[in-house]
Amino acid sequence: MGIELIYQKWSGKINEVTIGSESKAVKIGGQNSLPFLFKEGGLPNRPRIAFEIWDVPPQDWPDELRRPYGGVLEDVIKWAERCQEEYKAEIICVRLLGAHPDLGNKPSAEEARLVELLLQKVAVPLIILGCGDDQKDNELMPVCCQAARGKRCLVGSAVQDNYRTLTAAVLADGHNIIAESPIDINIAKQLNILISDMGLAQDRIVINPTVGALGYGLEYAYSIMERARLAALSGDKMLAMPFICFVGQESWRAKEAKALETEFPQWGPQRERGIIWEAATAVAFLQSGADILVMRHPESVNCVRDYINVNYQDVDS
Amino acid sequence: MGLSGLDIYKLLPKTNCRECGFVTCLAFAMQLAKRQVSSEKCPYLSDEAKRTLESASRPPIKLITIGEGDGKLEIGNETVMFRHEEKFHHPCGLGFIIEDNLGDKEISETIKKINALNFERVGCMLRPDLIAIRQNGNTDRFVQAVKAVREQTSMNLMLMSKDFKAQQEALKLVSSARPLVYCLDKDNYQEFSSLISEFKVPVVVCAQDLSGLSEITQNLINQGIEDIVLDTGKKATTEKIWEMTQIRRLSLFRSQRSLGFPSLVIVENRADPFQETLTAITYIAKYAGIVLISGNETWEALALLTLRQNIYTDPQKPLCVEPKIYPVGNVNNNSPVLITTNFSLTYYTVLGEVEASKVPSYIVASDTEGMSVLTAWAAEKFTAETIAATLDKCNIKDSVSHRRLIIPGYVAVLSGELEERSGWQIIVGPKEASGIPSFLKNL
Ligand code: SF4
Numbered sequence: 062m063g064i065e066l067i068y069q070k071w072s073g074k075i076n077e078v079t080i081g082s083e084s085k086a087v088k089i090g091g092q093n094s095l096p097f098l099f100k101e102g103g104l105p106n107r108p109r110i111a112f113e114i115w116d117v118p119p120q121d122w123p124d125e126l127r128r129p130y131g132g133v134l135e136d137v138i139k140w141a142e143r144c145q146e147e148y149k150a151e152i153i154c155v156r157l158l159g160a161h162p163d164l165g166n167k168p169s170a171e172e173a174r175l176v177e178l179l180l181q182k183v184a185v186p187l188i189i190l191g192c193g194d195d196q197k198d199n200e201l202m203p204v205c206c207q208a209a210r211g212k213r214c215l216v217g218s219a220v221q222d223n224y225r226t227l228t229a230a231v232l233a234d235g236h237n238i239i240a241e242s243p244i245d246i247n248i249a250k251q252l253n254i255l256i257s258d259m260g261l262a263q264d265r266i267v268i269n270p271t272v273g274a275l276g277y278g279l280e281y282a283y284s285i286m287e288r289a290r291l292a293a294l295s296g297d298k299m300l301a302m303p304f305i306c307f308v309g310q311e312s313w314r315a316k317e318a319k320a321l322e323t324e325f326p327q328w329g330p331q332r333e334r335g336i337i338w339e340a341a342t343a344v345a346f347l348q349s350g351a352d353i354l355v356m357r358h359p360e361s362v363n364c365v366r367d368y369i370n371v372n373y374q375d376v377d378s
Numbered sequence: 379m380g381l382s383g384l385d386i387y388k389l390l391p392k393t394n395c396r397e398c399g400f401v402t403c404l405a406f407a408m409q410l411a412k413r414q415v416s417s418e419k420c421p422y423l424s425d426e427a428k429r430t431l432e433s434a435s436r437p438p439i440k441l442i443t444i445g446e447g448d449g450k451l452e453i454g455n456e457t458v459m460f461r462h463e464e465k466f467h468h469p470c471g472l473g474f475i476i477e478d479n480l481g482d483k484e485i486s487e488t489i490k491k492i493n494a495l496n497f498e499r500v501g502c503m504l505r506p507d508l509i510a511i512r513q514n515g516n517t518d519r520f521v522q523a524v525k526a527v528r529e530q531t532s533m534n535l536m537l538m539s540k541d542f543k544a545q546q547e548a549l550k551l552v553s554s555a556r557p558l559v560y561c562l563d564k565d566n567y568q569e570f571s572s573l574i575s576e577f578k579v580p581v582v583v584c585a586q587d588l589s590g591l592s593e594i595t596q597n598l599i600n601q602g603i604e605d606i607v608l609d610t611g612k613k614a615t616t617e618k619i620w621e622m623t624q625i626r627r628l629s630l631f632r633s634q635r636s637l638g639f640p641s642l643v644i645v646e647n648r649a650d651p652f653q654e655t656l657t658a659i660t661y662i663a664k665y666a667g668i669v670l671i672s673g674n675e676t677w678e679a680l681a682l683l684t685l686r687q688n689i690y691t692d693p694q695k696p697l698c699v700e701p702k703i704y705p706v707g708n709v710n711n712n713s714p715v716l717i718t719t720n721f722s723l724t725y726y727t728v729l730g731e732v733e734a735s736k737v738p739s740y741i742v743a744s745d746t747e748g749m750s751v752l753t754a755w756a757a758e759k760f761t762a763e764t765i766a767a768t769l770d771k772c773n774i775k776d777s778v779s780h781r782r783l784i785i786p787g788y789v790a791v792l793s794g795e796l797e798e799r800s801g802w803q804i805i806v807g808p809k810e811a812s813g814i815p816s817f818l819k820n821l
Contacts, residue, residue, distance in 0.1 A: 064588045064634070067627045097619045243756075275681065276499060278723060278750070280688040283663075284462040291460070314810070316730070317680060324734075327497070329676030337655055341681045344656045345688075348663040364652045372616050 068101055071294035075301050075352075076264040077106065078237055080152065081186025082213050087152060089267075089352040090303035093294065096350050097372060107373040108347055110362050111152035111188055111355045112144040113309050116167070116175060117159035122357075123319040125335045129359045137175065141183050148359040154188035155179060160201050161192035169201040173208040180212055188215045188239075188305075188355070191227075199226040206230040215239060215305070215353075218269055221252050228259045239305055241269040244281045246289050246300070253299045267353065268302045274311040274318075275342040282306075286349040306346045309357030312339035340364040381434040383411040389427035390420065397421060433599070438629045439638050441468070442605055442667070444508070444558045444580050445534030451507040453607075453667035454640040459626060462693050468640075469690040470661075471668040472682055473508025473536060475646070478523035479515050485523060488674065489530045495679045500697055500722045504683040510536035510560065510670055517544040524548040528555065536560055536582075536670075545573055553577040558668075560584075561609060567594050571601055580605035582642055588624060592636040599635065606639045607667060615657055618643060622665040640667025648672050655681055662686050696748030697722035703772050704729070707738035711779040714739045714821055716807065716814075717765060718786060719746040719754050724811075731814035739818065740777060744768040751786045762795035769800050787813075 077091035087109055094102025118134040119127075129148075133139040137155065144150040155176070159167040176189060189205055191198035203226060206216060217239025219227045224240070231238045240256055242249035249268055257263055268289070272282040286304055293301040312318050318338035322331050339361035343354045347369070356362050387407035398419040400406040409415045410431070417423060417431045441455035451471045458464045474492050476485060489509070497504045511527055513520040520539055528535065528551065535557035537548050545559060561584040562570050574581045583598070583606055585591040595606055610621050622641055628634040643661045647654035651673045658669050658678075662685050671678065691697060701720045705713075706729065718728045720743040732739050744765055746754035754760035769775070769783070783802040785792060787809035797804045808817050 064592055064628065064637070066588075066624050067631060097616050098623065099616055100620055243752075276684040276688065279685070280461070280691050280693070283688070284460070284693055287460050288462055314812075316812075317684070327494075327676070328680060333652075333675065334677040334680065337652060337677050337681050340652065340656060341659050341685060344659045345663055345685055348660060364656060367653060368656045372614075 069095075071102065073294045073296040073298070073301055075290075075293055075303055076266075078215075078264055078267055078303055080188070080213060080215050080237060082211065085184050085186060086213065087186050090264075095290065095294070096348055099375070104373075104376065106352075107369050107376060108351055109151050109353050110343075110366055110369075111154040111353055112148065112150040112359075112362065113154045113156060113307075113355050113357050114140045114144060115156050115158050116172065117165060122313065123331075123335065125319070125332055126313055126358055138178060138182055141179055144359075145183055145185055148362065150185055152186050152188060152353065153179075153183055154190065154355045156190040156192075157201065157205070158192050160197055161194050162197060163194075164192070166197075169197075169204045172201055173204040176205045176208045180209055186214065187212065188217070188353075190217050190239075195223045199223070202227050203230040203233075206234040206236055209236065210234040213237065215267060217241065217305075219252065219256060221248055221255075224252060224256055225259070228256050228261055231265070232259065232261050237265045237267060239267050239269050240302070241271060244271050244273075244278075244285055246285050246292075249285075249289060250297070250299045253302060257299070263298060263301070266302045267305045268300075269305050269307065272306045272308065272311055272342075272346060274308075274315045275338055275345065276317060277311065277315055279342060279345060283345065283349045286346070286351070290350040303352035304346075304350055305353040305355065306343070306351045307355045308343045308346065308351075309339055309355055309361075312342045312361075313357055336360045336364070340368075344368055381411060381431070383408040386410050386431065389423070389430055391422045393422070395422070429602075433604070433635060436638075438633055439626075439640060440604060440606070442580050442607055442640055444471070444536075444556060446554075446556050447532075449507070449532055449534065450556070451534050451668075456626065456640075456665075457630070459623075459630065461689065465692045465694065466690045468667075469686050470640075470666045471507040471534075472658075472679070472686065473506060473510050473534075473668060473670045474674050475510045475512055475538070475644070475670055475672050476523070476527065478511055478513050478520045480523075482526060485526055486530060489527060491674050492533070493531055495674070495676065497680055497683060499684060499687060500726045501699065502687065502697075504680075504687060506533070506679060506683070508534045508536050508558070508668065508670070510538050510558075513539035513541060513544055517541055517547065520544040521547045521551065525551055528552050534558070540566060542566075542569060542573070545570070549573065549577045549579065553579055556580065558582060558607065562594060562598070564590060564594060567597065571598060571603060574598075574603050575601065578605075580607060582607045582609050584609040584611060586611050588621065588628075588637060592634070595639070596636045608637065608639050608641045609643070610641075612644065615660055619660065619664050622661070626665045641665065642668040642670065644670045646670075646672040651675060651678060654678070658682050659685055663689055698748040699725045699743050701743050701745035701768070701772075703774055703777065704741045704743060705738075705777075706732045706741060707736070709738040709740060709777075711777065713737075713778060714784060714818060715742060715774055715778060715782065716740070716784040717742045717744055717768070719744055719749060719751055719760055721746060721748045721750045721754070724750050727811045728814065731811045732818065735815035735818040737815075737818040737821075740774065742768060742772060742774055751788050755789050755792075760789065762792045762799050765792070765796055766799040769802065784817075 074093040218241040390403040561582040629638040746759040
């Protein structure tokens, strides 16, 4: 009995966003098909993994996560170099947490110099994140954008109540923007409209849908992403942006990832548990359409990179 | 689903005898198509007509039961492609493969390990569902191994053997436990179908492509065998995702009966347990009814069972706990009082940390309709007003002699108004639950 398969044809397409400049630039998005359904449409760009680094030594990272970065957590440049050289990072994501008023309040000019130095030392594309304090970020991000002028970084995060300053800076200096919405498809769309209305091209926007870790609300963002992707493929241009998922940050907050075996003997050894928690969270979000995964543990990154490479082996990188 | 009034009319006796209460067979057929009446009203239906009508009225993806009793596994009866469209109904089964050529001692140790894979998360017990015994050698050894496994676990069983005699002997021993038989393929199904009919057990049908599968299942359906699980064999992950998507689409959108069954995927990668886990993660998200793995490490099972719980949560109904006072530990009238939301994930996270602190405390779960702290606050379900009302309603003041309330750090802004409204002194707790132990100890 012959079975006639059902092919879904979509009218919409996800925007292709280019991050970085020159030969190391990376393209994401550009698909007109649901994740991994290669027979139904084009998935021209494989999902990418960014290594998350901080400009101040992280205090609350569990030992398992600090071990691979022994000796470099105090020096963000060395940290970035280790990610690039030893762990073969394709993208580096720097979080300028040290600028936060409660965490050292580093002057914006100092952070801008750091961005400049990073761009000199690191060849791969850069994602630059503010410190999370709106007021400080509105002073900090424009100077950092300027320091990285023309390097086509991905910069974040714009939120519904605070997007103007960042959008203007991104626009002026030729970067891409992260538009963050709290697990809410309407806000995601609204924010994309607001940002586009300021003149930033739609293929300069990446959506951060605010994911939760495996076991910690993963399913909420998972479904929001599926809904947004379906809407985009059906023609909604204001949702046709690639997704960035902060998987590392969420996974390593989970008890299952960081608790020692002595605390929870029934969960078994911590090392594999931590690594798989981050990797499994990442792979789950690949099913709902993640384009950039921001991750922390090099082993987790390795696992997910292998997974992506095997499944995208017929696609040129 | 599927049959029109005219299709049904063709199956009726066309005598217009009126015994069904309708003037004509056609009128009756029209009502049947709308499912307004039961086909039993016509006493003259042929057996074939009955079977056709029955199979036409079953859901697009048949519900399959493996095992019996409390721990039985029910899979299938899915209705959507994406969970937000309704929900995924029957959590996919997770199973482990045990080789029959292991020694008896090794089998016992493996089963012991698998039996111990139980985890409590957000108020639910998570546990795997199946043990599959795979034949590697002679008939007797397989039967022995099945017997040994059956004696040592209450978990549902799957019998993996293409040896007719071995299946027959094993089924004689364990068919009352409704094991899943693996597998019927194009070479053996004619012979094996008698076994399935005799023992009335669910069966996996295996073929490399959907047309091949369909041919076998259609044959089995015609013989009255309909407790079927589908397997398209070992292939690349993206190819599998495509096939599982097609099986789901064809059964939902085209009522393709011969594919209207749950699917099974075997994920084996002993050399790389991480990749095995990630591949299994893929199929839990994308349409598997059963995922079988070879590894039995705690971390692998914990990750897979947790994802299954996430994916199969009803998106319209967040998991909630009853809004009330929960005493934790040996409380007295001086114990601290913490308030949080009744979203299960929030409540259980707070509970875990309060327990870890070893400081006896009261947790008040406020009714936020299952929203987390920040979401509930934004939606005005967790405000000074609602919290004050909760305190009143639950009568926490009868349990403690003090009037100090600890609120989540994320809603510190509520302090002033809440103090006014409730008359309680407000203490701002940590933002993250992980800060609770040190907070309570230093209170
Ligand atoms: S009882 Fe059966 S045969 Fe008689 S009219 Fe009704 S449908 Fe026709």
